[in-house]
Amino acid sequence: MSSPGHRRIDEIGDESRRRILDAAEELFAERGFDRTSFVDIAKRSGISRGSIPWHFKNKDGLVMAVVERAVERIWPAERYETVPSLTEVFTESTRLLSDGNSALVFMILVEALNDRGVVHEHYKEFIRRRCEGIEVLLRLRRPADVDPARAAEQERATAVALNGALMGVHLQALVDPDAVDMDAALIAIAGMFDRNMTDVWRD
Incomplete structure (x- = not known):
């Protein structure tokens, strides 16, 4: 069974992932994939730029996650x-x-x-x-x-x-x-x- 501490970390990770996806989805719709950078997504989501590749590896991984969710x-x-x-x-x-x-x-x-x-x-x-x-x-x-x-x-x-x-x-x-x-x-x-x-x- 997961400890309360681990569950809290998982919840924070899930929330960060959701916020990144929400921001990426908005920006992709507004600007397109090519004109949207990790810096843009970090600013819109309020999540540090370094957290994005941690969740999605690279931009292709982020694009695919946005597509799959949509x-x-x-x-x-x-x-x-x-x-x-x-x-x-x-x-x-x-x-x-x-x-x-x-x-x-x-x-x-x-x-x-x-x-x-x-x-x-x-x-x-x-x-x-x-x-x-x-x-x-x-x-x-x-x-x-x-x-x-x-x-x-x-x-x-x-x-x-x-x-x-x-x-x-x-x-x-x-x-x-x-x-x-x-x-x-x-x-x-x-x-x-x-x-x-x-x-x-x-x-």
């Missing part, structure tokens, strides 16, 4: 433990991204487009995981009397289309927020698929 917050693994409608899932995504994370998400996307960057493979895996998650939701709601192989193909294509729609609407809202009602747009897309999936499975 991805988990937007699309948590436990989302697939129930069978919600697509409208419920998209509504949750809207709420999570409307708190200022859209800029970070698309900053990550820009970085991921560089196939030599540290974020590329992780973001590609995130997209695959999110599409697979949507496939799971669709499969759990699949009628019992449709052909499984045919349905699987349709679900995979639908997952890609839904994921693309989700990213596209958020990008539009980020570029021109006054012209895009993101909540209404995402709920409309999800509702359309919710209402028409039975026809898609039977085509």
Whole structure:
């Protein structure tokens, strides 16, 4: 069993890590990865510059930690433990991204487009995981009397289309927020698929 002293040290370490991640996330969204330094993050977080590599080794490690936390917050693994409608899932995504994370998400996307960057493979895996998650939701709601192989193909294509729609609407809202009602747009897309999936499975 850990002593009170060790537990306190762990709590301080966890708090320092959280503050560093919070500051890095804000600065990455504001300035981008390349224009954010450990000095900037130390000033924003109130944590000494030397503590950052102690927690994350280097800037790549910090970037990956920020990406992983953002991805988990937007699309948590436990989302697939129930069978919600697509409208419920998209509504949750809207709420999570409307708190200022859209800029970070698309900053990550820009970085991921560089196939030599540290974020590329992780973001590609995130997209695959999110599409697979949507496939799971669709499969759990699949009628019992449709052909499984045919349905699987349709679900995979639908997952890609839904994921693309989700990213596209958020990008539009980020570029021109006054012209895009993101909540209404995402709920409309999800509702359309919710209402028409039975026809898609039977085509």
